[in-house]
Amino acid sequence: MNEIGNCRSRTGIIFSEYFLLHRTGRNHPESPARLQAIIRGIKHLNLLKNKRCVLIKPRIAKLDELEMVHSLRYIRAVRNLCNSGGGILDEETGTLVSPESYAVARLAAGGAIRAVDMVMEGKLRNAFVISRPPGHHASRASASGFCIFNNVALAAKRLIDKFSLSRILILDVDVHHGNGTQEIFYDTDEVLYISLHEDPSEFPRSGFIDEVGKGKGKGYTVNIPLPFGASDPAYWKAFKSVVVPIVLCYKPEFILVSAGFDGYFKDPIGELLLSASLYLKVFQVIIDLAHRLSGNRLVAVLEGGYCPSFLKKIVPAVLSRMMNMEAKVTEHRPRFSITIHKIAEKIIKEVKEIQSRFWNL
Numbered sequence: 001m002n003e004i005g006n007c008r009s010r011t012g013i014i015f016s017e018y019f020l021l022h023r024t025g026r027n028h029p030e031s032p033a034r035l036q037a038i039i040r041g042i043k044h045l046n047l048l049k050n051k052r053c054v055l056i057k058p059r060i061a062k063l064d065e066l067e068m069v070h071s072l073r074y075i076r077a078v079r080n081l082c083n084s085g086g087g088i089l090d091e092e093t094g095t096l097v098s099p100e101s102y103a104v105a106r107l108a109a110g111g112a113i114r115a116v117d118m119v120m121e122g123k124l125r126n127a128f129v130i131s132r133p134p135g136h137h138a139s140r141a142s143a144s145g146f147c148i149f150n151n152v153a154l155a156a157k158r159l160i161d162k163f164s165l166s167r168i169l170i171l172d173v174d175v176h177h178g179n180g181t182q183e184i185f186y187d188t189d190e191v192l193y194i195s196l197h198e199d200p201s202e203f204p205r206s207g208f209i210d211e212v213g214k215g216k217g218k219g220y221t222v223n224i225p226l227p228f229g230a231s232d233p234a235y236w237k238a239f240k241s242v243v244v245p246i247v248l249c250y251k252p253e254f255i256l257v258s259a260g261f262d263g264y265f266k267d268p269i270g271e272l273l274l275s276a277s278l279y280l281k282v283f284q285v286i287i288d289l290a291h292r293l294s295g296n297r298l299v300a301v302l303e304g305g306y307c308p309s310f311l312k313k314i315v316p317a318v319l320s321r322m323m324n325m326e327a328k329v330t331e332h333r334p335r336f337s338i339t340i341h342k343i344a345e346k347i348i349k350e351v352k353e354i355q356s357r358f359w360n361l
């Protein structure tokens with residue numbers, strides 16, 4: 001591992017082999033193979049030998065850190081289930097734990113906390129937390145959608161509590177709505193939560209356009225639900241015409257990305273038809289926004305993405321861009337449906353109408 005003292009211009013890769021020890025059983029899509037593929041991709045590009053990059057070990061999140069977001073009762077329930085040999089945390093979504101999962105989930109949470117600490121302390125330029133289990137479906141007192149502790153929410157809370165930030169953007173590009181993250185920050189203006197996702201009617205049944213926050217948080221939740229089968233042009237239009245103008249208005253002090261890659265057209269779970277080049281284009285805009293608005297303070301935290309051969313390609317490419325290096329991805333384009341595109345355009349128009357009550361769109 002490189003020296004940490006010399007890292008302020010470097011991109012941190014937060015990773016530990018321990019993340020592979022959370023076992024979900026045979027044929028479960030959220031498997032250790034996802035991270036193994038990413039690490040193979042990183043090695044293939046020789047990123048760890050590059051001076052612009054540094055491998056950082058995560059640390060275990062302390063109990064009181066987890067309590068920034070989760071109830072003690074829930075944390076103990078996770079611990080007890082793992083200590084008794086593991087089992088099902090949430091039946092409906094197939095959220096399972098093995099005996100090691102409590103420690104591994106705390107390590108994933110601690111990895112996200114460590115990443116924001118190091119960026120804030122000027123020890124890293126930006127960072128990508130390559131961890132599992134993912135987090136954005138985990139709410140204050142329940143697990144869901146393969147998520148146990150909400151890593152990105154814990155990172156945001158850390159920025160508020162330790163570093164007194166009050167304008168944090170969480171941009172959720174996972175194909176599913178981050179119901180846990182939305183719930184945790186629904187009534188605050190200190191976190192702007194923006195999510196682009198597929199139709200959430202079946203799962204997680206939140207993330208509709210009229211969910212905009214409440215109380216002080218009104219206007220600080222932005223949901224863009226795209227119809228099943230929507231592809232690059234609709235996603236790009238939503239991103240450029242809704243996400244970017246709102247972020248420019250908000251002027252975040254820190255950008256956190258819930259980096260899910262399950263909108264990819266070959267993903268076995270996601271129902272959008274996005275390409276690798278769309279993801280790269282979106283991340284480049286996020287990197288540029290962080291440069292322009294947040295002093296480059298950007299941390300991406302891995303969420304979903306269940307096509308290991310795609311993760312192997314896209315995560316190292318995004319990392320290269322975060323390191324200010326060229327990265328290209330080539331592939332066949334997913335199919336495009338004009339009918340679905342028109343439905344998507346109508347939804348984007350409705351989102352703009354609703355959000356223009358709060359933002360200059």
Ligand SMILES: [Zn+2]
Pocket residue numbers: 174175176260262303304305
């Ligand atoms: Zn997802």
